Amino acid sequence: MQPVSSRYTWFVGIWLSLIVVFGMLLPIPNIPILKETARNIYFHVPQSFAMIFVLTLSFWNSFQYLRKRDLSFDRKAESAASVGMLFGFTTIVTGAVWADFTWGVFWNWDPKQTLFLGLLFIYTAYFILRMSVDDPSKKATLSAAYNLFSFVLMPFLVFVLPRMLPGLHPGSPEEGGANNPVFTGINLMIRIMLYSSVLGFCMLGYWLYNIRYRLTTLINKMD
């Protein structure tokens, strides 16, 4: 895999800097409990989207490994999963800071928090499985199978159950599955900002994945 071009890195750097500047400066609706922390929607939500994006990359590479039995796909899947865990961690941290302000505690076992933690546990288990197999091709096969198996269960964790169980995140059933309260008021601008931020974080995720993959390939060559 070629390193990303310097034009790509410049674009991502400037794009995300602009997201930070505009995210802090542009007006945001004044919602009672959220107040100015509503701006966190430009950082917390896109990071979780970026996590899903790189985990999808990991899923795709595991699938390709099982079809073609080429170990480079296994390294790609592993690199993408590790970047996904990084984004999962930052999502939880930004969410916990936000939760401390709005709900009064860092962690309160809201279904979305719990299931997100479960998602991180799944990928931790994926890395533990990799550690407990010695033969490289067997390691690749087993971890690819586990990756595919857990990815098809991911919709339950991320989409189905948070909409079924009562909780504090937007989209819980007692609010009738209503949209995020930040979206009331000046709707269009916030949406544009949010989706550009999602794009920026996904591009950052691809960049990290690229670096990580080339690094694991080098380590593999040295062994």
Add this chain to the structure above:
Amino acid sequence: MNSFFQPVWVLVKKEFKIEFRSRVAINGLLLFVFVSVALVNFSVGYMKLQVPIFFGLIWLCLFFSSMYGLSRTFVAEADQGTSDFLRQLARPSQIFLSKLIFNLVLSMLIAVVLFFSFFFFFEAPEIKWAYFIAGLFLGAIAIASTTTFLASIVSQADSKGALFPVLSFPLMIPLIMTLVTWTKNCVSEDTISALWEPFSVLIAFIGVTTTASILLFDYIWD
């Protein structure tokens, strides 16, 4: 069609025959269930348990007993070195189906024994029991369908140790949460409509895990 299910049936019979010959797994499992219920009884047996605690303990015992019992079928094949003979005899999906059926029976057995021992040791709370038992069986089926595939992964790993629970528990978090919702809704007035949502989630879960494991088993078993 018949030629596909003929070997499955033979393999299922073989599983049960081996099990009845030694009875190690079944006796160990029953003892495990009884000991876990007795341990619960030592700590909280003197008081009348409220509905959430009572059922929380039942699910806890069910999950840990399944962790003990359900990895055995595949791991035993690997330990005794009989996997290669199995590969000669049948196609991967047939082998997987036979193991799945055996594990389904085993987890149902765990559920039944657990249910009766809880009734025997504890003063049971008032809920609609027919619905709860349906949920218990659905939960047992879902656990077996999730863990059978993971057991086949574990049986091929080098350091098996605590790998089976490590791989299984995160995948079962959504299942646990759905089952807890199920028991919570068993006390409500309009039971059928309250249970519809967890029921559909459970059925979807069983369908997804069974399909995915039959498809993926071809790749890891060769």
